Amino acid sequence: MNIHLPRADVTERTLAIVGELKGLEGPLLPILHEIQEEFGYVPEECLPVIARELNLSRAEVYGVVTFYHDFRNHPAGRHVLKLCRAEACQSMGGDRLAERAKALLGIDFHETTPDGAVTLEPVYCLGLCSCSPSAMLDGEVHGRVDDAGLDALVAEARR
Amino acid sequence: MTVKIYVPRDAAALALGADRVARAMADEIAARGLDAIIVRNGSRGMHWLEPLVEVETVGGRVAYGPVKAGDVSSLLDAGLVSGGEHPLSLGRTEDIPFLKQQTRLTFARCGIIDPLSLDDYRAHGGLRGLEKAVAMQPAAIVAEVTESGLRGRGGAGFPTGIKWKTVLDAAGPRKYIVCNADEGDSGTFADRMIMEGDPFVLIEGMAIAGIATGATKGYIYTRSEYPHAIAVMTNAIAIARAAGVLGPSVLGSGRAFDMEVRTGAGAYVCGEETALLNSLEGKRGIVRAKPPLPAHMGLFDRPTVINNVISLASVPIILDKGAAFYRDFGMGRSRGTIPIQIAGNVKHSGLYETAFGLPLGEIVDHIGGGTASGRPVKAVQVGGPLGAYFPRALFDTPFDYEAFAAKDGLIGHAGIVVFDDTVDMLKQARFAMEFCAVESCGKCTPCRIGSTRGVEVADKIAAGVEPQKNRELLADLCNTMKFGSLCALGGFTPYPVMSAMTHFPEDFSPAPAVEAAE
Numbered sequence: 001m002n003i004h005l006p007r008a009d010v011t012e013r014t015l016a017i018v019g020e021l022k023g024l025e026g027p028l029l030p031i032l033h034e035i036q037e038e039f040g041y042v043p044e045e046c047l048p049v050i051a052r053e054l055n056l057s058r059a060e061v062y063g064v065v066t067f068y069h070d071f072r073n074h075p076a077g078r079h080v081l082k083l084c085r086a087e088a089c090q091s092m093g094g095d096r097l098a099e100r101a102k103a104l105l106g107i108d109f110h111e112t113t114p115d116g117a118v119t120l121e122p123v124y125c126l127g128l129c130s131c132s133p134s135a136m137l138d139g140e141v142h143g144r145v146d147d148a149g150l151d152a153l154v155a156e157a158r159r
Numbered sequence: 160m161t162v163k164i165y166v167p168r169d170a171a172a173l174a175l176g177a178d179r180v181a182r183a184m185a186d187e188i189a190a191r192g193l194d195a196i197i198v199r200n201g202s203r204g205m206h207w208l209e210p211l212v213e214v215e216t217v218g219g220r221v222a223y224g225p226v227k228a229g230d231v232s233s234l235l236d237a238g239l240v241s242g243g244e245h246p247l248s249l250g251r252t253e254d255i256p257f258l259k260q261q262t263r264l265t266f267a268r269c270g271i272i273d274p275l276s277l278d279d280y281r282a283h284g285g286l287r288g289l290e291k292a293v294a295m296q297p298a299a300i301v302a303e304v305t306e307s308g309l310r311g312r313g314g315a316g317f318p319t320g321i322k323w324k325t326v327l328d329a330a331g332p333r334k335y336i337v338c339n340a341d342e343g344d345s346g347t348f349a350d351r352m353i354m355e356g357d358p359f360v361l362i363e364g365m366a367i368a369g370i371a372t373g374a375t376k377g378y379i380y381t382r383s384e385y386p387h388a389i390a391v392m393t394n395a396i397a398i399a400r401a402a403g404v405l406g407p408s409v410l411g412s413g414r415a416f417d418m419e420v421r422t423g424a425g426a427y428v429c430g431e432e433t434a435l436l437n438s439l440e441g442k443r444g445i446v447r448a449k450p451p452l453p454a455h456m457g458l459f460d461r462p463t464v465i466n467n468v469i470s471l472a473s474v475p476i477i478l479d480k481g482a483a484f485y486r487d488f489g490m491g492r493s494r495g496t497i498p499i500q501i502a503g504n505v506k507h508s509g510l511y512e513t514a515f516g517l518p519l520g521e522i523v524d525h526i527g528g529g530t531a532s533g534r535p536v537k538a539v540q541v542g543g544p545l546g547a548y549f550p551r552a553l554f555d556t557p558f559d560y561e562a563f564a565a566k567d568g569l570i571g572h573a574g575i576v577v578f579d580d581t582v583d584m585l586k587q588a589r590f591a592m593e594f595c596a597v598e599s600c601g602k603c604t605p606c607r608i609g610s611t612r613g614v615e616v617a618d619k620i621a622a623g624v625e626p627q628k629n630r631e632l633l634a635d636l637c638n639t640m641k642f643g644s645l646c647a648l649g650g651f652t653p654y655p656v657m658s659a660m661t662h663f664p665e666d667f668s669p670a671p672a673v674e675a676a677e
Contacts, residue, residue, distance in 0.1 A: 069425035087587070091504040126170075130207075131206055
């Protein structure tokens with residue numbers, strides 16, 4: 001779900017998350033995961049707060065956030081559909097399936113439908129290579145996805 | 160007596176509807192008032208039969224599959240609780256040829272036990288290796304692992320014992336065991352299956368590594384794409400800690416070792432060990448130059464053992480049964496067993512653990528049963544996105560580190576992806592470059608920029624633009640990437656590209672471009 005919080009709340013929640021996790025060795029990735037879990041993305045106003053609390057430069061924190069594919073700088077749709085694009089899924093028609101998904105949703109990878117319902121993302125391997133092509137809808141895995149299976153997933157995501 | 164019905168919780172089984180089967184089964188058991196419980200086990204590795212439902216009978220476990228939720232009622236009507244006959248019957252699980260022909264050492268318990276039952280784990284031989292290790296001197300444990308011939312199962316094949324010895328001999332107030340569970344290679348799922356199906360074996364292996372090297376803290380670095388593995392591992396660690404397997408005194412030995420799970424964030428390059436260490440430290444996953452070796456200056460500049468999941472999960476049986484037992488399997492310098500992952504367009508997909516040395520063709524044609532589509536096999540990619548494509552002409556290559564290297568390929572993490580004759584190898588070569596461009600950490604210019612140029616050159620060949628000149632350019636670019644990159648991402652992307660071009664030249668000779676007439 002898209003969550004829009006006033007700025008003060010973002011700072012407050014960020015401080016709480018950092019406070020909880022900064023005792024870990026190498027706490028930055030766990031903190032960023034937790035922030036994305038909380039807000040659905042990593043809001044820019046979190047970055048200076050994290051930097052200050054961890055005694056890092058803002059550039060360092062920004063560098064880490066932008067390095068990893070998982071971290072978003074804007075909210076995703078209400079549902080996230082990930083399609084595996086790697087070789088095992090290609091061998092079972094993954095590319096064709098990806099084209100079908102794009103056509104059904106009317107968007108390309110990394111885009112969200114105008115109604116905010118679905119974000120389509122590529123993923124390079126879900127480890128389901130023995131039942132390819134595979135997909136993940138909001139964390140639920142699906143194997144041997146055929147045309148009908150994809151249509152059902154898209155319909156579910158659109159609801 | 161209460162009957163045990165097994166419905167797997169492995170992600171591959173879940174992806175094929177295992178949760179729906181388990182719910183239907185629970186409902187039917189309740190409705191019929193049966194004296195039965197459902198155990199959510201790992202996967203046996205026969206993924207074309209998933210969800211594979213098993214029932215414990217006096218004659219052993221009996222299997223049914225692939226089961227859909229709608230089959231549950233008829234299965235129970237047919238007397239599933241006593242192993243009754245049904246169109247989905249597969250007979251005794253142990254007698255299914257795919258399973259029967261395997262040598263399961265590392266995966267001995269996977270799919271058999273309840274992954275989160277420490278009692279089950281012990282009852283099936285678990286913790287014997289660690290019990291022996293805590294009674295041994297560290298150097299003796301390291302010697303046992305060295306003598307077993309175990310080599311890194313992540314792909315590089317470096318002798319595990321030598322790595323451990325370097326860390327044991329390194330001075331330092333704090334040392335680490337890091338488990339590389341960043342299994343990003345397409346066609347591989349062995350790490351995931353162990354973490355979901357037998358997590359205690361990995362915990363035991365890491366604890367042995369800690370006791371052997373003097374490391375007191377372990378990290379499992381795994382992928383955000385593996386939520387089920389993360390959940391099972393995290394639970395298992397808490398259970399092991401509560402039982403005294405982990406903590407200030409491992410099995411009452413007075414020696415400390417504890418561990419936690421850390422999650423990556425979708426960067427393939429973090430499977431490279433030095434990038435992984437940077438990521439664990441909370442930095443960008445940029446590759447480090449070696450030396451210094453991680454064994455001397457690894458995580459937070461401390462001496463660090465960094466091993467793959469399967470390497471660590473193979474250690475308990477080596478300590479339990481002895482180095483010689485393990486070393487007796489295999490061929491040449493590749494000792495022990497390897498969990499081969501058969502994936503892609505293949506009929507019998509799944510995990511097949513066997514001693515090194517099986518010819519590639521036997522794995523693909525006989526064990527794998529050929530393609531799922533029924534068309535001829537054209538190529539198989541071995542070792543993930545950085546592994547070479549092998550044509551049928553090389554199917555006599557034995558599954559062995561050195562034999563594959565001699566044919567300009569690699570075993571990598573032992574994943575095999577099968578393609579039928581509809582595959583376009585130029586497109587696969589282009590994808591290898593595209594993937595490298597997406598995932599490059601950016602440190603080395605040949606990888607960062609070469610991969611993008613590689614995509615462009617492949618596109619020119621496909622368009623028929625000066626094909627001969629561009630094929631030579633692509634080969635030259637591969638040479639630069641191979642020798643000018645610090646890690647395997649830039650260094651090995653040439654393997655799929657060059658093997659595709661060498662073995663399938665017909666796909667790199669499209670019709671010449673027709674210049675548009677003015």
